[in-house]
Amino acid sequence: MHSSTPIYIALLGLGHVGQGVLRILQDRFEPLSERMGRPVILRYVLVRDLSKYAKIHFNDATLVSDFSIILHDPDISIVVELIGGEFPAYDYITTSLMNKKHVITANKEVMAKHQSEFFSLAKTHKVDICFEAAVAGGIPIIRALKVGFAANKINSLHGILNGTTNYILSKIQADQLPFSEVLKEAQRLGLAEADPSMDVSGLDAAYKLVLLAGVAFKRLISLEDVYYEGIEDISLEDIRFAQELGYDIKLLAIGKHFEDKGYSFKVHPTLIPHSHSLCGIKDESNAVFVYGDAVGESLLAGKGAGGAPTASAVVSDLIDLIFEIDQPRSLRNLDTELIPCECLAMDQSFSQFYLRLLVKDEAGSLESVSRALRDSNLSISSVLQKEASDTTASLIIVTHTCFESEFNTAKAAIEGLDCVLNLASVIRVRLDEDD
Amino acid sequence: MHSSTPIYIALLGLGHVGQGVLRILQDRFEPLSERMGRPVILRYVLVRDLSKYAKIHFNDATLVSDFSIILHDPDISIVVELIGGEFPAYDYITTSLMNKKHVITANKEVMAKHQSEFFSLAKTHKVDICFEAAVAGGIPIIRALKVGFAANKINSLHGILNGTTNYILSKIQADQLPFSEVLKEAQRLGLAEADPSMDVSGLDAAYKLVLLAGVAFKRLISLEDVYYEGIEDISLEDIRFAQELGYDIKLLAIGKHFEDKGYSFKVHPTLIPHSHSLCGIKDESNAVFVYGDAVGESLLAGKGAGGAPTASAVVSDLIDLIFEIDQPRSLRNLDTELIPCECLAMDQSFSQFYLRLLVKDEAGSLESVSRALRDSNLSISSVLQKEASDTTASLIIVTHTCFESEFNTAKAAIEGLDCVLNLASVIRVRLDEDD
Numbered sequence: 052m053h054s055s056t057p058i059y060i061a062l063l064g065l066g067h068v069g070q071g072v073l074r075i076l077q078d079r080f081e082p083l084s085e086r087m088g089r090p091v092i093l094r095y096v097l098v099r100d101l102s103k104y105a106k107i108h109f110n111d112a113t114l115v116s117d118f119s120i121i122l123h124d125p126d127i128s129i130v131v132e133l134i135g136g137e138f139p140a141y142d143y144i145t146t147s148l149m150n151k152k153h154v155i156t157a158n159k160e161v162m163a164k165h166q167s168e169f170f171s172l173a174k175t176h177k178v179d180i181c182f183e184a185a186v187a188g189g190i191p192i193i194r195a196l197k198v199g200f201a202a203n204k205i206n207s208l209h210g211i212l213n214g215t216t217n218y219i220l221s222k223i224q225a226d227q228l229p230f231s232e233v234l235k236e237a238q239r240l241g242l243a244e245a246d247p248s249m250d251v252s253g254l255d256a257a258y259k260l261v262l263l264a265g266v267a268f269k270r271l272i273s274l275e276d277v278y279y280e281g282i283e284d285i286s287l288e289d290i291r292f293a294q295e296l297g298y299d300i301k302l303l304a305i306g307k308h309f310e311d312k313g314y315s316f317k318v319h320p321t322l323i324p325h326s327h328s329l330c331g332i333k334d335e336s337n338a339v340f341v342y343g344d345a346v347g348e349s350l351l352a353g354k355g356a357g358g359a360p361t362a363s364a365v366v367s368d369l370i371d372l373i374f375e376i377d378q379p380r381s382l383r384n385l386d387t388e389l390i391p392c393e394c395l396a397m398d399q400s401f402s403q404f405y406l407r408l409l410v411k412d413e414a415g416s417l418e419s420v421s422r423a424l425r426d427s428n429l430s431i432s433s434v435l436q437k438e439a440s441d442t443t444a445s446l447i448i449v450t451h452t453c454f455e456s457e458f459n460t461a462k463a464a465i466e467g468l469d470c471v472l473n474l475a476s477v478i479r480v481r482l483d484e485d486d
Numbered sequence: 487m488h489s490s491t492p493i494y495i496a497l498l499g500l501g502h503v504g505q506g507v508l509r510i511l512q513d514r515f516e517p518l519s520e521r522m523g524r525p526v527i528l529r530y531v532l533v534r535d536l537s538k539y540a541k542i543h544f545n546d547a548t549l550v551s552d553f554s555i556i557l558h559d560p561d562i563s564i565v566v567e568l569i570g571g572e573f574p575a576y577d578y579i580t581t582s583l584m585n586k587k588h589v590i591t592a593n594k595e596v597m598a599k600h601q602s603e604f605f606s607l608a609k610t611h612k613v614d615i616c617f618e619a620a621v622a623g624g625i626p627i628i629r630a631l632k633v634g635f636a637a638n639k640i641n642s643l644h645g646i647l648n649g650t651t652n653y654i655l656s657k658i659q660a661d662q663l664p665f666s667e668v669l670k671e672a673q674r675l676g677l678a679e680a681d682p683s684m685d686v687s688g689l690d691a692a693y694k695l696v697l698l699a700g701v702a703f704k705r706l707i708s709l710e711d712v713y714y715e716g717i718e719d720i721s722l723e724d725i726r727f728a729q730e731l732g733y734d735i736k737l738l739a740i741g742k743h744f745e746d747k748g749y750s751f752k753v754h755p756t757l758i759p760h761s762h763s764l765c766g767i768k769d770e771s772n773a774v775f776v777y778g779d780a781v782g783e784s785l786l787a788g789k790g791a792g793g794a795p796t797a798s799a800v801v802s803d804l805i806d807l808i809f810e811i812d813q814p815r816s817l818r819n820l821d822t823e824l825i826p827c828e829c830l831a832m833d834q835s836f837s838q839f840y841l842r843l844l845v846k847d848e849a850g851s852l853e854s855v856s857r858a859l860r861d862s863n864l865s866i867s868s869v870l871q872k873e874a875s876d877t878t879a880s881l882i883i884v885t886h887t888c889f890e891s892e893f894n895t896a897k898a899a900i901e902g903l904d905c906v907l908n909l910a911s912v913i914r915v916r917l918d919e920d921d
Contacts, residue, residue, distance in 0.1 A: 075637045075780060086636055183634075189781035191626075191634025198809075199618075199626030201521055202510045202801030328787075331763040338785075345510060345798035346624035349788030350773075352763075353781060363780035366637030374633075375810045 055089035058373055061121040062112075063097040063143055064134035065104060068157055068184070071362025072131065077110060083366070087373040095121050097134075122146055129372060131365060132156040141165055148172040148180065153376070155368045157184035157361055163258040167271055167389065181368035186259045187212055187337040189360030190353045191367060196266040196341070203343030205267040207307040209481075212259040212318075214335035214355035215243045215250035216282050216302040220320075221333045224290050224299065230283070242335055242356075253279035253302060253318040260304045260316050267306060267341070270314055271389035278397045279318040289407060289476050292447045296433055298322035298405075299330045300478065313393040315400055322405050322449075322480040329481075398456040403432060403480035405449050408465070409473040412444040416470040420446060423468055427461035429453050443472060449480060490524035493808055496556040497547075498532040498578055499569035500539060503592055503619070506797025507566065512545060518801070522808040530556050532569075557581055564807060566800060567591040576600060583607040583615065588811070590803045592619035592796055598693040602706055602824065616803035621694045622647055622772040624795030625788045626802060631701040631776070638778030640702040642742040644916075647694040647753075649770035649790035650678045650685035651717050651737040655755075656768045659725050659734065665718070677770055677791075688714035688737060688753040695739045695751050702741060702776070705749055706824035713832045714753040724842060724911050727882045731868055733757035733840075734765045735913065748828040750835055757840050757884075757915040764916075833891040838867060838915035840884050843900065844908040847879040851905040855881060858903055862896035864888050878907060884915060 062069055076083070076093055084090040093112040098104055101116050118139075121127055130147040132154060134140055140161045147154050149172060156162060162169070162182050173180045183193045187210070196205070211217050215237060222233040234251070237243035249255045257279040264272045282302050293300050303321040308314050323329050328350060332338040337355025342348055354360035410416040417436060424431060435447040450458070466474050497504055511518070511528055519525040528547040533539055536551050553574075556562055565582040567589060569575055575596040582589050584607060591597060597604070597617050608615045618628045622645070631640070646652050650672060657668045669686070672678035684690050692714040699707045717737050728735050738756040743749050758764045763785060767773040772790025777783055789795035845851040852871060859866060870882040885893070901909050 071780070079637065079639075083637070189778075189784060191630050194629065194634055195626050198806050199629055199802045200798065201805050202514065202518070202798045204514075328763065328766040331766060343624075343798065345506070345794040345801075347789040347792075347795055349624060349786075351784075351786050353784035357782075359780040360782055363635065363637045363778065367634045370636050371633050375813055378810055378813045 057090040057092045058087070058128055058376070059092050059094045059124075059126040060129040060131060060369070061095040061097065061127050062093060063118070063130065063132045065096055065098050065107070066133065066135075067358030068361045068365065069096070069133045071358035072133065072365050073109070075362055075366050083370070087370055089373070091369065091373070094124070094127060097121060118143055122150055127152055128376065129153045129155060129369065131369070132158060133365070134158070135160070137161050137164060144169060144180070145172060148176055148178055151176050151178055153178045153372050154180045155184075155365055155372065156180065156182050157365055159185040159255070159258040159262060163261040163274060166262065166265060170388070179372055181372055182262065183368045184361045184364035186262050187339060188214070188353070188355045188357060189363050190337055190339065190351045190355070191364070192263070192339050192351055193266055194367070194371065195351060196263070200341060200343050200346055200349070203345045205308070206342045206344065207305070208263060208267055208339055208341045209329070210263070210304045210339035211301055211329065211332050211337050212256040212304045212339070212355065213250055213302055214337055214357075215247065216256075217332065217337070217355070218242050218335045219251070220282060220285065220290070220300055220302065223285070223287055224294065227287060229287050230285065251283055252281035256302060256304045256318045260306055260318060264306055264314070264316055265389045268308060268314060269389055270392040272314070272316060272392065272394060276394040277316045277318060278400075280320065282320050284476065285320050285478070286476065288445070289478065292407060292435060292445070293322050293405065296435060296447070296449060297325050298480070299325065301329060301332070303329075303481065309395065313395055315395040317397070317400065320478050322478055324481070327481070398459070399454060401452055401454045401482070402458070403450055403452050403482060404458055405447070405476070405478045405480055406465075406474065407476040408446040408448070408471055409439060409475055410444050410446045411470045411472065412438060412442050413470070416444065417446060419468050419470050420448070420465055423464040424448070424450065424461055427464055428457060429461045452482060492525040492527045493522070493563055493811070494527050494529045494559075494561040495564040495566060495804070496530040496532065496562050497528060498553070498565065498567045500531055500533050500542070501568065501570075502793030503796045503800065504531070504568045506793035507568065507800050508544070510797055510801050518805070522805055524808070526804065526808070529559070529562060532556060553578055557585055562587055563811065564588045564590060564804065566804070567593060568800070569593070570595070572596050572599060579604060579615070580607060583611055583613055586611050586613055588613045588807050589615045590619075590800055590807065591615065591617050592800055594620040594690070594693040594697060598696040598709060601697065601700060605823070614807055616807060617697065618803045619796045619799035621697050622774060623649070623788070623790045623792060624798050625772055625774065625786045625790070626799070627698070627774050627786055628701055629802070629806065630786060631698070635776060635778050635781055635784070638780045640743070641777045641779065642740070643698060643702055643774055643776045644764070645698070645739045645774035646736055646764065646767050646772050647691040647739045647774070647790070648685055648737055649772055649792075650682065651691075652767065652772070652790070653677050653770045654686070655717060655720065655725070655735055655737065658720070658722055659729065662722060664722050665720060686718055687716035691737060691739045691753045695741055695753060699741055699749070699751055700824045703743060703749060704824055705827040707749070707751060707827065707829060711829040712751045712753060713835075715755065717755050719911065720755050720913070721911065723880070724913060727842060727870060727880070728757050728840065731870060731882070731884060732760050733915070734760065736764060736767070738764075738916065744830065748830055750830040752832070752835065755913050757913055759916070762916070833894070834889060836887055836889045836917075837893075838885055838887050838917060839893055840882070840911070840913045840915055841900075841909065842911040843881040843883070843906055844874060844910055845879050845881045846905045846907065847873060847877055848905065851879065852881060854903050854905050855883070855900060858899040859883070859885070859896050862899055863892060864896045887917060
């Protein structure tokens with residue numbers, strides 16, 4: 052059946068995703084080889100500690116701890132990098148490309164930091180670098196943007212790109228537990244790392260947004276161009292009050308093109324009205340809304356993380372690569388000469404804002420706060436006042452749309468008021484105009 | 487920049503989709519040629535009546551009414567068929583393939599009826615036939631299943647595949663108007679055809695399900711294997727009662743693999759619990775849920791119809807085709823040797839059922855109906871009774887899960903009861919077990 056030459060590949064790393072890929076390659080060898088028109092043979096698996104994997108069944112693959120064996124085997128045409136982190140992944144990827152080996156990676160960090168160099172190396176050496184698995188796990192968002200929506204000018208995209216934070220926020224709301232307890236539970240379940248900071252700080256989503264900026268807008272940005280803010284300060288109280296006002300709180304990544312004004316990229320907790328489909332994206336799921344000029348609004352949603360969904364994305368890259376591996380030129384990545392771009396400063400960004408204030412529970416508190424907002428030209432969309440103690444009240448305000456700079460002026464004014472004991476939270480609210 | 491040989495293409499048909507494709511090819515010529523690595527030149531547009539299009543600007547394309555001009559031009563490597571219907575589309579597609587021209591089509595009817603022949607011709611003549619635009623317009627579902635989820639065994643898929651019926655059902659609910667009035671409005675807006683029967687009968691969705699059976703399950707089925715039922719009999723009353731019980735009514739297409747029992751393909755109006763994301767898919771939008779063994783549950787949603795979204799899908803096929811057009815073998819369609827399969831007879835299918843009965847408004851009616859159901863071994867999940875007139879009541883029952891055959895027995899028993907004046911509606915309810 053498979054008269055064609057086999058493709059030999061190497062796997063770097065054998066964590067959850069690596070084991071998932073191994074399983075798919077073993078369990079589905081026949082249909083996959085059929086699909087790709089030739090057998091795909093896993094020749095090497097690179098791990099740091101050989102003894103640790105003595106019990107795993109690798110068929111004919113050799114376990115190695117020395118990358119140069121892979122690099123110098125001329126039969127290996129595809130290297131699958133699943134070790135994560137910047138180094139040594141960077142070295143493995145660059146030397147693979149320079150040795151005319153295609154690369155598939157699930158590593159958002161190294162991609163976000165070095166994509167431009169990788170693309171240019173790939174072009175020079177007539178190979179491809181694929182990274183479907185680096186953004187939103189099992190959701191085929193990279194391929195959808197590179198091919199499915201390629202006829203479109205993309206105007207904006209909005210996504211829940213981090214499964215850990217979406218799980219935490221969903222659970223705080225569902226179980227009415229504070230952040231710290233839910234985080235512990237997520238760690239116990241393997242849904243949060245022992246050091247959860249990359250996820251909860253918004254950094255992980257920011258890396259992914261850097262990659263989406265390239266694929267959706269053809270723009271080369273770096274982490275410094277992304278404003279990001281995490282969920283560490285989102286309290287159970289905020290989630291309850293948001294609920295009462297008709298919102299869920301999600302960590303949203305937003306990329307947007309403003310005609311004549313440039314691009315804006317940000318990641319921050321966001322109040323989303325209950326009527327919006329993003330509120331249906333719960334637990335560790337991810338979702339991306341794409342707004343294209345021809346296709347209109349599209350939504351792709353699914354498992355954002357986990358060994359099996361991410362491995363599924365890795366294998367989809369493998370299939371796609373092999374479809375054109377005999378093609379004289381590498382075409383799939385032609386579109387990777389990304390254009391550097393101006394990004395809007397955050398103070399020129401606009402939003403509605405949710406504020407939670409602790410105020411003195413006395414007549415006139417609400418009036419003082421309202422006046423301070425009005426004096427800064429900010430108008431109020433909704434207000435909720437709740438007794439917090441005998442002498443204090445929680446005052447929750449949602450403003451109308453304003454610029455960040457205007458909001459900051461108003462915020463300073465409010466913090467200076469006698470009746471305001473504490474400005475406990477500021478969270479942005481999703482704008483309809485964001486579409 | 488484009489040192490490579492251009493690709494010459496021909497467009498058959500210039501309706502909404504054809505004009506949309508023309509617009510994208512003209513407006514985005516530069517970025518698309520860049521993306522594809524070579525310029526794409528539209529050489530011919532085939533229409534029936536040349537005089538009708540005198541005012542349209544075609545750049546260098548020639549308007550023709552004789553297909554043989556296109557067929558015998560050896561420069562044309564891709565034919566884009568957008569005329570719809572079975573004939574003459576069938577002849578254009580087969581002769582194009584036999585003349586080694588790739589085909590892109592948005593035509594679900596001709597594809598559903600002849601896919602097997604088309605795939606085999608394409609294979610023989612080493613070309614491809616692409617049909618992303620034939621299912622769910624702007625949603626890249628074909629590519630997602632062929633590549634994005636190709637590592638998975640797909641267990642089931644559930645979709646809203648017809649924009650017209652989804653628009654009609656959404657509007658009946660939103661505006662509280664009867665089917666006939668909403669249909670007229672849809673026709674006025676161009677969202678329903680003058681003869682709406684293909685859409686409202688479920689036939690259009692059934693064609694699409696035939697195509698998805700091939701792409702998702704690799705199974706060759708025909709229209710006869712799909713049970714389909716339309717929305718003609720869905721009344722405003724049913725939609726109101728369903729609402730009250732916590733459901734929306736959608737026309738759902740379901741494809742499912744039962745281990746050891748074969749496949750089941752059906753299209754019917756379905757009560758969907760409000761908590762399910764499908765309820766968020768409103769108006770002319772489409773959506774497909776895919777359940778894969780590695781990727782878990784994924785959702786793709788977007789505009790299901792309309793010139794621009796469908797044209798966007800056509801152009802995505804063009805890009806994908808050109809990516810591998812120089813490849814010595816046609817690989818993308820290797821996976822088109824579909825396997826004929828056993829489909830479950832409808833009476834072996836199981837569901838929950840919603841029934842609306844007109845009964846005599848007297849003590850004992852509910853009891854008689856309950857007893858008849860119990861005697862047929864059907865248990866009741868929820869009941870709603872409402873006065874309909876002085877002497878009659880509407881009795882709404884949702885059963886627990888049962889086989890269609892069991893339900894049919896119960897139905898006959900109920901219809902034979904003295905107190906039952908009319909069994910006004912039977913609608914299936916979406917099962918959680920369907921996941």
